Amino acid sequence: MFNLFNYLYAEINIVSGMVLILMLANKNKLKTKSSLPVDQQIFNGVMFLNLLIFLFDTGMWMSDGASGSLLMGINYLSTTLYYALNPIICLFWLLYTDYRIYENKAGLLRRARIYAIPAAVCTVMSLASPFTGWFFSITEKNVYIRGRLFLIMGLVTIAYLIYSSTIAIKDLLENDWNESKKIDLSLILFPAIVSLAAIMQIKFFGLSIIWVCAMLACTTIYINIQNSEIYTDYLTGLYNRRRFEQHLQRKIHANNKDSLLFVVVLDVNKFKKINDTYGHMEGDAALIKVAELLKKSCEKGDDFVARFGGDEFIIIGERFSIAEIEMLIAEINSNFDDYNKNHTLKYTLSLSMGYSLFNEKDTEDSFLAAADKKMYAFKQNNENGEQ
Numbered sequence: 001m002f003n004l005f006n007y008l009y010a011e012i013n014i015v016s017g018m019v020l021i022l023m024l025a026n027k028n029k030l031k032t033k034s035s036l037p038v039d040q041q042i043f044n045g046v047m048f049l050n051l052l053i054f055l056f057d058t059g060m061w062m063s064d065g066a067s068g069s070l071l072m073g074i075n076y077l078s079t080t081l082y083y084a085l086n087p088i089i090c091l092f093w094l095l096y097t098d099y100r101i102y103e104n105k106a107g108l109l110r111r112a113r114i115y116a117i118p119a120a121v122c123t124v125m126s127l128a129s130p131f132t133g134w135f136f137s138i139t140e141k142n143v144y145i146r147g148r149l150f151l152i153m154g155l156v157t158i159a160y161l162i163y164s165s166t167i168a169i170k171d172l173l174e175n176d177w178n179e180s181k182k183i184d185l186s187l188i189l190f191p192a193i194v195s196l197a198a199i200m201q202i203k204f205f206g207l208s209i210i211w212v213c214a215m216l217a218c219t220t221i222y223i224n225i226q227n228s229e230i231y232t233d234y235l236t237g238l239y240n241r242r243r244f245e246q247h248l249q250r251k252i253h254a255n256n257k258d259s260l261l262f263v264v265v266l267d268v269n270k271f272k273k274i275n276d277t278y279g280h281m282e283g284d285a286a287l288i289k290v291a292e293l294l295k296k297s298c299e300k301g302d303d304f305v306a307r308f309g310g311d312e313f314i315i316i317g318e319r320f321s322i323a324e325i326e327m328l329i330a331e332i333n334s335n336f337d338d339y340n341k342n343h344t345l346k347y348t349l350s351l352s353m354g355y356s357l358f359n360e361k362d363t364e365d366s367f368l369a370a371a372d373k374k375m376y377a378f379k380q381n382n383e384n385g386e387q
Helices: 005-025 040-062 069-102 103-132 150-174 178-203 210-231 241-253 271-278 281-298 322-342 364-381
Strands: 136-138 142-146 260-268 304-309 314-319 351-357
Touching: 005 040, 005 210, 005 314, 005 322, 040 178, 040 210, 069 103, 069 136, 069 150, 103 136, 103 150, 136 150, 136 210, 150 178, 178 281, 210 351, 241 260, 241 304, 241 314, 241 322, 241 364, 260 281, 260 322, 271 281, 281 304, 281 322, 314 322, 322 351
Parallel strands: none
Antiparallel strands: 136 142, 260 314, 260 351, 304 314
């Protein structure tokens, strides 16, 4: 039998879901999914999972207590999937936090295998619950009741949120500068709100506020992400100089002495001639293609690529030897050579490059200046660098 609260919660879910759909529809201005930054892809996953949870929660409310085998089937299916997704969305939040803090795709993939274990266990238990009653059961009158192991799912969900907050707080304490605070405070917001709502919902049976609160937290973070477009170069989609300087601060502060921190400064050869001869539209197209080729070259190393300004680009990353850094530079040159050979162009795309290694005596300025000096020396000595 339906009651007023069933309809009320269903309506709240529908409105909240519509907000998420609008955010997902306007999630970014980039053309292809493959070009999205890793953190934005994960955050989109958080919003999509939240949307699915609203869908299944609505199915639970609209079918709970109703008569008929069809509605009982909907209740079983909705409740099973609802329980399965609860820890998964929190796992995605942990992945998002991890990447925002460490900005290391390879490290994230390694840690994700461990992170996923509790969620995988809960997923199996959720799928088994219609037969075992572990997390929930449905009475003969089609009424949902919590199972004897219900708290396991709740504790796993909260544990993910607590751990994600812990690494954000740790980073905030260790890296005391304004940009770090802006990053970490937004990361703490989501788990704090959702954890508080989860505790209330566990304590008061029949209350359904967790994922509405999650949607509100996602909305706040979404607004912050939209504001962070000031860190993105509009033309190429790469990070801009301001974002690079922020990232450089973090890398120097957390300098891993077991590896070599390097920076590569790159300048497009004969770019002024491309602009003067073929126009600024063609010049913009050349810069976009340079950005694509640099991203392709740096994918394996998970390096940070930015447009420094004009026709100058910059890469920062870590390797275990100078030979590996020079392999990266060779890879970049190879990709540009292949592109020039396989495409009919009015001009040749090539780069002048210089790199430097960070040492304890370096400042940010001296670190960049050393690479910049080598790049200009290469440009002057190379006939391809003539303007």
